[in-house]
Amino acid sequence: MANAPRSRAEAKSLEAWLRGFTARVRIPLTATIITGAIGGLLLVLQAWLLARIIDGVIIEHRALHQVWPLLIDLLATFIARAIITSLTDIIGFEAAARVKRDIRRLAYAHLTALGPAWSRRERSGDLATTLIDGIEALDQYYASYLPQMALAVFIPLAILVFVFPAYWVAGIIMVITAPLIPLFMIIVGKGAERLNQRQWRKLARMSAYFFDAIEGLTTLKLFGASRAEAQMIADVSDDYRITTMAVLRVAFLSSLVLEFFATISIAMVAVYIGFALYYRDLHFLPGFFVLLLAPEFYRPLRNMGSSYHARMEAIGAAEQIVRLLATEPPTPPEPKTTPAPEPALTIRFEQVDFAYQPSEPILTGIDFTLAPGERLALVGPSGAGKTTISQLLLGFLQPSSGAIRIGGIDLRDLPPAAWLARIAWLPQRPTLFHGSVIDNIRLGLTADAAAVRAAAAQAGADHFITNLPQGYDTIVGERGQGLSGGEIQRIALARAFLKNAELIVLDEPDASLDPATAALITASVERLARDRTMLIIAHRLESVHHADRILVIDHGRIIESGDHASLLARHGLYATMSALRQDVPA
Structure with a gap:
């Protein structure tokens, strides 16, 4: 039963549990999205300044002193983007750290409620993997995936606002091709989700075997069983390696598919812009501006594809944590108010x-x-x-x-x-x-x-x-x-x-x-x-x-x-x- 594939309803339930912690970090998560959005707008400004500079130097043959103000503005935009990007990473890290701290406190309190009588029946290595590696695996879900979900909607829409007035054909191409990336991300991701589930279970099993071997190393040596136990750990480790490689193959396939569609879409935009420039249906400045924005239009969608694997890993890890927290403690968790008896105990x-x-x-x-x-x-x-x-x-x-x-x-x-x-x-x-x-x-x-x-x-x-x-x-x-x-x-x-x-x-x-x-x-x-x-x-x-x-x-x-x-x-x-x-x- 423990190795049965996870149903879609179970996956949704686990993600709902993960999202339940976002209320505790709403401010830093919102700040992460806002700074990411500002970074996206600065990206549009950067592309416009760069297009103006190239157009002025190559097409309008302006001297350096004439484009110098634009160069200063471009440098300032570079610096502002670097600061905003660092700030986004820092705030996202803080949000994830707070959630992990809260989950650790919750898990520790629950372990305390379960008591030593329960923990003696569990495998220490399995518990250690769940409480250490499992909770750490949630990091990118809160630091990257959740903010990226919002940015993958906002930044492409913001770019389209500037693309359509410049060259509406490119805008149409972007609107048509953009949904293909998340669509294939979800299709490929279904297989990866099952593999992630299996990977986490095998990691817990391997950790339990390894911990047991370390604990009983003296006994294994004395009874001459250390080689047999080492072979068993090697077999379990190899099984985990095979599962991990399967996950990586799917991850690489997913990245390949996303990059392929993004590259084809950018190429289509470039070809249409090229023909429009060749037949003088489009001026160089708006054409080059749109061409600079095209890769950036698909970048948030590609980033969401990368972050999608963080989601699947988090759901795989959350399964073990939720199972631990769902274990009923032997004592009622609500505090007692009955006064203590007299010191002379009977x-x-x-x-x-x-x-x-x-x-x-x-x-x-x-x-x-x-x-x-x-x-x-x-x-x-x-x-x-x-x-x-x-x-x-x-x-x-x-x-x-x-x-x-x-x-x-x-x-x-x-x-x-x-x-x-x-x-x-x-x-x-x-x-x-x-x-x-x-x-x-x-x-x-x-x-x-x-x-x-x-x-x-x-x-x-x-x-x-x-x-x-x-x-x-x-x-x-x-x-x-x-x-x-x-x-x-x-x-x-x-x-x-x-x-x-x-x-x-x-x-x-x-x-x-x-x-x-x-x-x-x-x-x-x-x-x-x-x-x-x-x-x-x-x-x-x-x-x-x-x-x-x-x-x-x-x-x-x-x-x-x-x-x-x-x-x-x-x-x-x-x-x-x-x-x-x-x-x-x-």
């Missing part, structure tokens, strides 16, 4: 069910209470639904049925930003962004250097950070490149200390660390947990021995509840898992 899951597909339930009948200051752990086999519960609590997913209540208020009625401000999230693999260490700890919070350093000290990170080359101003690479796993975890812990949130959602940050580093992380987590509510997603049972309560999840249901000792005494799934992990004698 979190209640009331018979919560969740499923991505109605026929495939992930959680069924989840019912528990997390009291203020309680340390609650979720354990169970992989895929049991532990992470889904945390995603529901964070508000990234919505229950299919049931409710999550915060201090008696339905979580869906709370402002998402206000709720997330009260939560610190510590994942197993924290994300660091390219930038300084201090900015990675702040991460949007307003805090001075002393507060950041105090938070880092509580997380056990101050010592290694001060030993970095530039201390807290040291630049770290994307995803913490240049730091060890333990150092990344301690920076993430420093974020949580700095945020000072009342609810901590913890995805076992000391997993996969060496014993010494894990001990440091555990000690920091203990400090963080004081006087705070904590939900722990446990992958290793030894990390939940000291939890106030443990919920055992299996196949999306809570099957056991209690502390470590009571659950062992029941000889249920928890005891079996514990025995398998050699936490107690088998």
Whole structure:
């Protein structure tokens, strides 16, 4: 379905979406058209001055000093046209830049509303192509195509106003031949539109493959699959190359057709003018003036043909952007006005069910209470639904049925930003962004250097950070490149200390660390947990021995509840898992 050809109605719908943004840049777009129109009128003046000069020197045999005023006027016209042309380009660029900025903001806000639960199911390379290359591909649509559509009507009509009084036969030829250019442009463009659609889809597919290969390069190397993956990327790239060449062939064919008709039309005007001059039916001055204007009459139409490809490219790119924006977010986009509950939070899951597909339930009948200051752990086999519960609590997913209540208020009625401000999230693999260490700890919070350093000290990170080359101003690479796993975890812990949130959602940050580093992380987590509510997603049972309560999840249901000792005494799934992990004698 994704590769089905786009219908005419879909193309019109996409162009209507693109044109919807013109209201935001009406002033610069109008200014672009006005300056372009002034440039067209200056072009007519330039042709008239040049015709006067040539006529005066060659036909009337005037001396240089007699045509010198005309030469000065011609030079001034050249300069004015150059200024107007530059101004037109600058204003058009500004209009396109504003639209691209607005679309990026809109896409980013929508991605934020969709949340991480949605983005994890998408291919990063595909999204990157849509949000970077796709939005950039809209540039020429706003900077060139839309203004050129207006200028392609105004400038030829303006030229005809001057051509008909000078030589009406040339005017008739221009009127008859002018429609041929946009007609053939549309005919050839229909095939190019389908090819552009296919090209954008294959570019997104190639980007997704390439991004996946970069992400998993270590794994591919270790399993000896790098050559096979490289061959797959080469095949996808070659497929994209073939599609791109097909688009270029159609584009070149379109240009050839437009240039052919424009050249034939200009030649017809020149021939008629030549015969009229030969038989003395026309004076040299008006004849030469019309001859100079003939190429300029067809130039806006030819430019519109070139800009037409910008339209098709923009529609191809817009298809992916619109599909992204049409994805329904899991949370309602309208802001909530329900007041926040009291600081002492009581979190209640009331018979919560969740499923991505109605026929495939992930959680069924989840019912528990997390009291203020309680340390609650979720354990169970992989895929049991532990992470889904945390995603529901964070508000990234919505229950299919049931409710999550915060201090008696339905979580869906709370402002998402206000709720997330009260939560610190510590994942197993924290994300660091390219930038300084201090900015990675702040991460949007307003805090001075002393507060950041105090938070880092509580997380056990101050010592290694001060030993970095530039201390807290040291630049770290994307995803913490240049730091060890333990150092990344301690920076993430420093974020949580700095945020000072009342609810901590913890995805076992000391997993996969060496014993010494894990001990440091555990000690920091203990400090963080004081006087705070904590939900722990446990992958290793030894990390939940000291939890106030443990919920055992299996196949999306809570099957056991209690502390470590009571659950062992029941000889249920928890005891079996514990025995398998050699936490107690088998």
